[in-house]
Amino acid sequence: MTSIENQAGFAGTAASGIQPRRALGKLPRYAAGKPPVVVEGMQSFKLSSNENALPPLPSVLEAIRAQTAVNRYPDPMTTMLRAELSGFLDVPAADIVTGAGSLGALNQILAAFAGQNDFEAPDEVIYAWRSFEAYPICVGLAGATGIQVPVRPDGTHDLEAMAAAVTERTRVILLCTPNNPTGPGLSRNEVEGFLEAVPSSVVVVIDEAYQEFVRRSDAVDGIEMYREHENVIVLRTFSKAHGLAGLRVGYSVAQPLLTDSLRISAVPFAVSQVGEHAAVASLRHYDEVAERVQGIVDERTRVVEGLRALGWQVPEAEGNFVWLALKDFSQDFAELVGHQGLSVRAFGTEGIRVSIGEPEANTRFLELCGGYPHFPGLC
Template sequence: MHMSAPEHHTDAAAEEVTRIHPRSVLGRLPRYAAGKPPVVIEGLQSFKLSSNENPLPPLPAVLQAIGSQTAVNRYPDPMTTTLRTELAAFLGVPPEDIVTGAGSLGALNQILAAFAGQNDYDAPDEVIYPWRSFEAYPICVGLAGAMSVQVPLLPDSTHDLDAMASAITDRTRVILLCTPNNPTGPALAEQEVRGFLAKVPRNIVVVLDEAYVEFVRKEEAVEGLQLYRDYPNVIVLRTFSKAHGLAGLRVGYSISRPALTEHLRVSATPFAVSQIAEHAAVTSLQHIDEVRERVQTIVDERNRVVDGLKQLGWEVPEAEGNFIWLALGENTPEFAALAEQQALSVRPFGVEGIRVSIGEPEANSRFLELCATYTKGPGVS
């Protein structure tokens, strides 16, 4: 059958298109900058250390489970019943308290859609969070229609919880705590979070973003699940992207009391978790000992990198995720370029610093070799 060539837009039609404007908030929001892939350098294997990905593939049983799923012509279970049941048994919580989403980011968007955004009065809702922290926070908050209240981190890259408590107003609807904090690394301590929650009115939702919780080894680190049991306004946010190595399948979830989940189920994106993703997550949970073994190998590598940097005289914040933070300031672009020349992609943040994901042992060793030759590292005199 002969197909006619597509018609080109006339100048008049193009002019009409230019009159279509997006919401004004889009012009005020930062753009999400995903970690770049490494450049190809002849003679060097390239490594991506820019996206906090698990360098190990999913477990063999998980890959087999993914391959067995063929009914992709059917919609998935909108309630992800099998996964929530498996998670409930694993975490020791009622399945009704779990709401799944497309990664922890999808689950966060559901929380913001339910509790902070456009309302029936002029003053916008406010969402308080530390900064610098996860770079998607200001985007998600802005798109929800709420106003970001960013509270600077303390000099040691930890949350300034006193300042965050002081930032609460009658317009505050949600507070985000990121532990370990991405991209800087420190984890919150149990007692400091409990002290903070004592200052937060119970009508404000407090989200504990624990995307990297499986990598935490700090003895006094906060336990999100216990806080959720003790405080009805706490929501715990988790993901299968990091420890389980399922970043490409987008499986996350929140845990909160029924008084909150009843609203989250209304704001949840239908069919956000595919049947392939659900089956993979369930299978990974059923092989949790193997997952933990793999996580420990990454933690061991993280410790090796941190120890190596300290031996070089570099100052590194507490690292409790699968990444480290280098507060390089104005030297950030220079170091990122040097890493690129070594076929290593890292994640620079303007002129603040660089986040480096823990990758394969060879990648980590090459990174340390680069640091040994760089004389402007943080703390190096």
């Protein structure tokens, strides 16, 4: 492989003379959670992707089966879904912009508000780290410079340090709550204080992909923040609680000052009619979704309490996953549980993220932790 191929991360570019953008060679690759290894005589479970282990609701599956006109383009404005969300969230439909999952909605935000402007220095986007691993990829592809602010030892955002990192080039700040992969969420008071500390000209994105799983009484509600602050954009998704990860349906909520720009950067037809109808059906049966979510929360509580009873230190878990700061033992632990039919998500030498799965999977995970000699501290 030539130096050009190494730099770009692609094979075959040298022979043709085609060179991709230099930015691509500087970006990490997104690593999706791997499926579990098949172990003879043992059921395997995937705990590596923060997916909902349950399929969509029966009524949602019925709505999916009813969509046969896939030879036609979907409604580019996702009018039906935005109308349903408008009533569900009590916000104007005009304030909602849909995207291909919350990640697609995030890319639309970055395309609108952060990047490279003519011959000026790149804009800056601030986010906590470690956080959602797609952030540096999305920021880099937008042409902006990512400013990573380390999370605290307990896995929480260091909002004071993030506010201090703001410069005249800062255009967007990403707040991931609950934070993926470490788990803790942000409180309303914390976010209120943060918004007061940063310029109102900076777009603050509150990424609430796991909002439905949050149980802390003082948790921030992004919708409340957007109502009070015109520089706030809320990100949400149907991938987690609703179990529609494979259909890629997400959305942002912001005031017209921001949505006017987001509609320009929005990817046309990003949400299929299958995804739109599935999301609408799920919202119309939200009581059933909430019941399922509570079951996952109950399992999360069991796992966290079980780990702490074993002497393991874990951050507060507000999503559908737990974080183990195993550091140098991360790969070793991932390999160990892999041999026992469980796939988990290892992040280099930082730690392990384990999604809450089926009760049997969670029980096996706890049993394996009970026999593992290297107890983790916090982040």
